[in-house]
Amino acid sequence: MFRPEDMGVRVKNGETGLSCLAFDPNKLSIMAQALRAAKGGALVPWVYSIVILLVHIPVVIIRVVKWESVQTWCLGATVFTIAITAQAFASTKFRSEKILTWTPLLLVIDAGSMAQVLFLIVEDYELLTRLKRAITPPRVKPFGEPFLRDEEPSKSADPERTVLVDLRTVSPTKSTALPTDCTHPPLFTSKPLYIALTSALLLISVFALQFLGLHHAVNAAKQSAPSVSWCSPIFQPFGVAVLDGNCNVWPILQTFAKGVGCILIPGNQQMAWLKATVAGTGISIALELADICILATVHSGTRWRGIKMRRPWFTMFSGVAVLGLILVFGVVYSTILPPGISEKVWIVTEAGAVTVYEGELGTAGLRGAMIGWNDGVFQGWGTTYFGSWAV
Secondary structure, three states: OOOHHHHOOOEEEEOOEEEEOOOOOOOEEOOOEEEEEOOOOOOOOHHHHHHHHHHHHHHHHHHHHOHHHHHHHHHHHHHHHHHHHHHHHHHHOOOHHHHHHHOHHHHHHHHHHHHHHHHHHHHHOOHHHHHHHHHOOOOEEEEEOOEEEOOOHHHOOOOOOOOEEEOOEEEEOHHHOOOOHHHOOOOOOOHHHHHHHHHHHHHHHHHHHHHHHHHHHHHHHOOOOOEEEEEEHHHOOOEEEEEEOOOOEEEOEEEHHHOEEEEEEEOHHHHHHHHHHHHHHHHHHHHHHHHHHHHHHOOOOOEEOOEEOOOOHHHHHHHHHHHHHHHHHHHHHOOOOOOOOOOEEEEEEEEOEEEEEEEEEEEOHHHHHHHHHHHHHHHHHOHHHHOHHHO
């Protein structure tokens, strides 16, 4: 571990506490460069969050008043979210320092939409009743076996030859009653059945991803704060260590092929997001189950104070709120440096002789967030995403 004294830095106790003095007056300066998170260390870029919000908000409104018109869109959006979340899980391998990329909090709004499509389409098209009728063969059972006997056997030519007339009254069972299929499209050759099956499978997939993410987040939250890699071109070339204004010394991990050097900083943000993921995902699952119970027990015409009850209100509101929070944090994180490092730094390089440079770290902005998040999600694609240079 490097010490400030090893780098020619004089330390004194100032009025505001411990401070590090600059190097010799003839020190070299280099231009400011951005400090960005390494792959998997960034939250969803705020521009992505804006697009998602602008699409979801009107769809949520339509789901309240005319849900039939957005069935296909809801299915497509859920497939996309599941694919991105599963890809993030596979690429990051649930590493705690990459929680900002693989957090499953985005899934809550899709769970509600799939539950709504499933239960309302089953009710509107009487799918359960029609499936039961299609699977169970028609049955005709006798209602009774009354007999008619000749009331005047004495008038018959042969008293011993009494005529018995067997009459059976047949009552149609429920399966032979007038079918309702005439008011609905054919069961197995029309879309409603397959939309319901697809929404059920997607709903199960959402729950599976949420429980999987929750399990790994709980385990990671029990550990100490992870170390997170932050990279900048200012740490190149031949950087050895970085001293910041807080007298912290960070060894530089060289990555010549990428043209940047990286340092490991305590992941305070990541630890906070691990705890938020545990709490948020647990609450989301509870709200989703509450919505499912309401959708399963309440008729579509039921209203409470004029509001339609058979809607996933909990997940609609909480889903939009989660998207809004991710948007806000995405903007904030792109405009600040990570906790633990100062804006002004000194970089020690060694290329034959030891040289010290004074530099300034800037925020990564939207570009840095996009690089960190995209690299984290798609790093599992290898050369398909990074190109041949990543080999």
